[in-house]
Amino acid sequence: MNMTDELYQEVILDHNRHARNYHAMTDATHTAEGYNPLCGDHYQVHLKLNDQGVIESLAFEGEGCAISKASLSIMTDALKGKTADEAKALFEAFHDLVTGQAPSKDSDKSLGKLAVFGGVCKFPSRIKCATLGWHALMGALNQSQGRVSTE
Amino acid sequence: MGLDVYTVLNDFPALGQLVHGHYPLVYLDNAATTLKPRQVMDAMNQYYRVDTGNIHRGVHQLSQHATEKYEKTRTTVQRFIQAESPDNIVFTSGTTASINMVAQGYVRKRLSPGDEILITHMEHHANIVPWQMLCEQTGAVLKVAPIDDEGNVLLEAYEHLLTDRTRFVSVGYVSNALGTVNPIDAMIALAHARGVAVLVDAAQAVATLPVDVKALDCDFLAFSGHKLYGPTGVGVLYGKAEALAEMDPVFGGGDMILSVTFEKTLYNRIPARFEAGTPPIAEVIGLGAAIDYVTEIGMAHVASHERGLMQDAQEALQAIPGVRIIGTSPDKAGIVSFVMDGAHPHDIGTILDSLGVAIRAGHHCAQPVMQRFGIAATARVSFGLYNTQADVDHLIAAVNKVREIFA
Ligand SMILES: Cc1ncc(COP(=O)(O)O)c(C=O)c1O
Numbered sequence: 270m271n272m273t274d275e276l277y278q279e280v281i282l283d284h285n286r287h288a289r290n291y292h293a294m295t296d297a298t299h300t301a302e303g304y305n306p307l308c309g310d311h312y313q314v315h316l317k318l319n320d321q322g323v324i325e326s327l328a329f330e331g332e333g334c335a336i337s338k339a340s341l342s343i344m345t346d347a348l349k350g351k352t353a354d355e356a357k358a359l360f361e362a363f364h365d366l367v368t369g370q371a372p373s374k375d376s377d378k379s380l381g382k383l384a385v386f387g388g389v390c391k392f393p394s395r396i397k398c399a400t401l402g403w404h405a406l407m408g409a410l411n412q413s414q415g416r417v418s419t420e
Numbered sequence: 421m422g423l424d425v426y427t428v429l430n431d432f433p434a435l436g437q438l439v440h441g442h443y444p445l446v447y448l449d450n451a452a453t454t455l456k457p458r459q460v461m462d463a464m465n466q467y468y469r470v471d472t473g474n475i476h477r478g479v480h481q482l483s484q485h486a487t488e489k490y491e492k493t494r495t496t497v498q499r500f501i502q503a504e505s506p507d508n509i510v511f512t513s514g515t516t517a518s519i520n521m522v523a524q525g526y527v528r529k530r531l532s533p534g535d536e537i538l539i540t541h542m543e544h545h546a547n548i549v550p551w552q553m554l555c556e557q558t559g560a561v562l563k564v565a566p567i568d569d570e571g572n573v574l575l576e577a578y579e580h581l582l583t584d585r586t587r588f589v590s591v592g593y594v595s596n597a598l599g600t601v602n603p604i605d606a607m608i609a610l611a612h613a614r615g616v617a618v619l620v621d622a623a624q625a626v627a628t629l630p631v632d633v634k635a636l637d638c639d640f641l642a643f644s645g646h647k648l649y650g651p652t653g654v655g656v657l658y659g660k661a662e663a664l665a666e667m668d669p670v671f672g673g674g675d676m677i678l679s680v681t682f683e684k685t686l687y688n689r690i691p692a693r694f695e696a697g698t699p700p701i702a703e704v705i706g707l708g709a710a711i712d713y714v715t716e717i718g719m720a721h722v723a724s725h726e727r728g729l730m731q732d733a734q735e736a737l738q739a740i741p742g743v744r745i746i747g748t749s750p751d752k753a754g755i756v757s758f759v760m761d762g763a764h765p766h767d768i769g770t771i772l773d774s775l776g777v778a779i780r781a782g783h784h785c786a787q788p789v790m791q792r793f794g795i796a797a798t799a800r801v802s803f804g805l806y807n808t809q810a811d812v813d814h815l816i817a818a819v820n821k822v823r824e825i826f827a
Contacts, residue, residue, distance in 0.1 A: 273774040277825055308766045308782050309796025334764035392770060
């Protein structure tokens with residue numbers, strides 16, 4: 270596989286073309302914005318957290334490159350039904366993956382579909398694209414209510 | 421006789437390299453910075469290997485050699501832009517520094533609250549932010565001349581924005597985001613008709629057109645060495661003698677003074693007054709070598725060579741389904757900005773890079789231009805004197821590959 274094929278895997282291209290959970294959410298408990306001023310990628314991430322601390326549903330809106338959009342699409346799928354702590358742990362594993370840190374044994378398994386972003390670490394200028402939505406999500410989870418902006 | 425691009429290729433060591441192991445570099449990001457010819461590196465090397473000395477202050481031979489070469493570049497720059505005298509040439513660290521220097525040293529003291537500074541909608545951030553800062557400091561107001569859908573300044577609107585409150589005009593000569601060559605002489609004449617002084621941001625222009633400050637009649641003109649095949653860290657501020665005489669130094673320190681006592685300091689003559697501290701000596705010498713290099717080729721030849729490549733690239737890109745050119749002025753330099761259905765500029769840039777084709781993707785430090793065209797970013801191709809028809813072919817093949825991936 271050449272370098273770009275490794276980055277733009279079919280799964281990523283598919284999620285870019287047909288993003289999942291790509292809509293507004295009227296009953297969101299948390300919403301945050303992800304903005305990368307360098308390339309203009311700009312998203313809103315919405316989620317609904319129930320009383321047990323479980324993420325019941327997620328959605329996102331906005332525009333950006335294929336990597337950021339596919340990352341949000343797959344992330345919003347992957348986190349449904351997870352607790353906030355589980356989401357944080359998954360972000361750490363994902364962050365290690367895209368920045369090229371050696372994965373710990375069990376994080377490899379837990380990543381599931383997110384593993385398609387393994388090619389990103391060879392494109393240092395694109396790591397921010399892959400993590401943009403995650404940073405926004407972490408911002409949303411860390412706030413009690415309202416909006417935060419992440420870079 | 422035009423520019424024989426195949427003889428210049430060998431002067432640029434960076435061009436020989438393979439990208440990602442096996443793709444010969446196709447460098448199409450010249451508006452960001454150009455590659456440097458051997459001649460520039462040799463001149464800088466000579467300074468570091470042999471002539472290292474500080475300038476204007478040594479009795480020894482090294483200092484004298486360094487001073488001679490530094491001052492010789494002033495004359496080289498003077499001739500390059502057709503200035504009256506070497507005393508019209510101030511060395512700075514780049515276009516950005518030159519513009520800030522004029523804003524703080526020349527324009528600031530002329531402003532009262534409600535006065536106006538006029539720029540255009542296609543300026544680089546370097547020709548927006550210094551004026552916003554100045555407005556903040558003085559209560560002056562920044563006015564912006566609009567542009568049309570092709571990326572041309574609307575001259576009539578520009579003229580209407582020149583009011584009796586306008587104190588200064590600062591305009592780009594060639595837009596780095598759109599490629600537009602502005603009707604700068606008309607814009608300067610209109611400002612002068614109202615007694616308003618004009619700074620020309622020539623960061624892109626000097627590398628792509630013959631520039632003649634006497635013919636333009638601009639009061640100030642700014643450019644950077646690194647976009648002109650020279651080193652980073654050095655730039656030029658040209659000023660008319662009267663304009664420089666009315667400008668206050670922004671930086672104080674060594675070399676810009678005649679005498680210092682705690683009671684009173686006498687400033688040095690112009691232009692030394694504006695070059696406080698030890699300047700980038702090697703870089704100034706390198707800039708001199710860069711200008712000698714392009715002068716020998718001839719800027720008129722460079723201009724027509726790059727325009728030819730730009731037109732070919734623009735036509736070929738336009739023929740690719742889903743591609744839209746941003747900036748279609750009839751008067752353009754060697755720059756093509758474009759967007760593509762279904763493929764974000766960032767993705768285009770990454771795929772092109774993986775095939776050895778270096779372009780820029782983003783807002784090009786001209787976010788208001790992006791807002792004007794309702795986009796977040798573009799992919800931008802910009803030509804240099806060493807680019808060839810084969811480079812255009814590689815570019816088009818690579819963009820077609822993007823289309824395959826994202827179709
Ligand atoms: C039109 C224009 N003005 C100003 C600048 C700023 O130049 P520098 O960063 O060298 O100071 C640039 C560089 O991108 C430019 O293209």
